[in-house]
Amino acid sequence: MMKNVSKIFSGTSNHVFLLNSNQELFGCGYNDRSKLGLGESRREEFEITKLTKIQNIPKGKIIDIQCGYFHSIMLIENENQNQNPKRKLYSCGYFQYNGLGKIYENTYEFTEIKSSLFENDNIVDFSVGYDHTLILTSKGKLFSFGNNYHGELGTGDTNDQLIPIQIELPKLRFNENISNYHVSCGYNSSFLYYSPFLFPFSNLEEDLIKLFRRKEFYDISFKTENGEIIKAHKLILKYRLNQNQNEIEKLKEIISKKSIKESNQIFEMIYSNRIINPKLYSEIKEIINLNEKNLFK
CATH class of the missing domain: 2.130.10.30 (Regulator of chromosome condensation 1/beta-lactamase-inhibitor protein II)
Known part of the structure; x- marks a missing residue:
């Protein structure tokens, strides 16, 4: 031994x-x-x-x-x-x-x-x-x-x-x-x-949106208000949400009260680092501030 x-x-x-x-x-x-x-x-x-x-x-x-x-x-x-x-x-x-x-x-x-x-x-x-x-x-x-x-x-x-x-x-x-x-x-x-x-x-914005829309490599699920399932990637969420598991739980709570369309927009904002829907962004900015986390100048 x-x-x-x-x-x-x-x-x-x-x-x-x-x-x-x-x-x-x-x-x-x-x-x-x-x-x-x-x-x-x-x-x-x-x-x-x-x-x-x-x-x-x-x-x-x-x-x-x-x-x-x-x-x-x-x-x-x-x-x-x-x-x-x-x-x-x-x-x-x-x-x-x-x-x-x-x-x-x-x-x-x-x-x-x-x-x-x-x-x-x-x-x-x-x-x-x-x-x-x-x-x-x-x-x-x-x-x-x-x-x-x-x-x-x-x-x-x-x-x-x-x-x-x-x-x-x-x-x-x-x-x-x-x-x-x-x-x-x-x-x-x-x-x-x-x-x-x-x-x-x-290109960060385009490729991460493509990644979110692909069907493979998902390893975490979220349920909308009507029970539809949205799948995402832990690695992306980990770095977007300050590596904080509590923030992921908060995100799950927000998604559970949204329609499938609104939920998809939320994830596209998280993945692309762009504000697509200002109203929805106001609900998630406590866990991710897109303006402060632009990755490139």
Whole structure:
């Protein structure tokens, strides 16, 4: 039995890593495409049913590991505080699905993701999706690479990217320390957020309205005065309503007294950050002030 487990790392795939207090890393699960980083000699071993120590780990402190479907990415902090940059990313797995940040190179062990775009910049945050990755640096630059079938890289097209490419961001309202921002990858979606605000990689007003009107991905329900059901997304409501569960309960109470038409207008205001119906807005402004929460200048 493994003792002194300090962290467990998992993700969208069927493999997992465990880190102990001595900074020793172990992995188990499906090793297809060498995504456990066990080395070339074990690349044909697909089912690792026991915790196995990962050898040849880069020097430094392991901050985070995230697991994609065919790859894994590790964030290492250098022990030498005078060395710049202090944090670097390393990947292992299969290049064909574009998750490694390298050109045409299968990687059987964790090796550094090198790019002249951020070679002297610290990694503030990163996130791994099914087969795409986002990187946020201390200079406020955002990079992405991987599969772009649904436009999840934020490049404005659907072309895959084998190596990191810088993403042009809309001008944000907030000027606080970039370390307060975070990136998050879904299965085939991406977000940059500053609590309690959310920045999808697209036109906010139009795309969130489209999201509300779609039938999939709903995970919370509201009932109108006539018993009709309106479904929404907890993630969107969480950030729009100051991450406050009490505000969601207040919203449920308001919706329970409204028609289906009025309820839809309320949700469209919440999703789009626009005042569509001033009268209805006056009833919900206690829980969300749209004028004060414009996401862009």
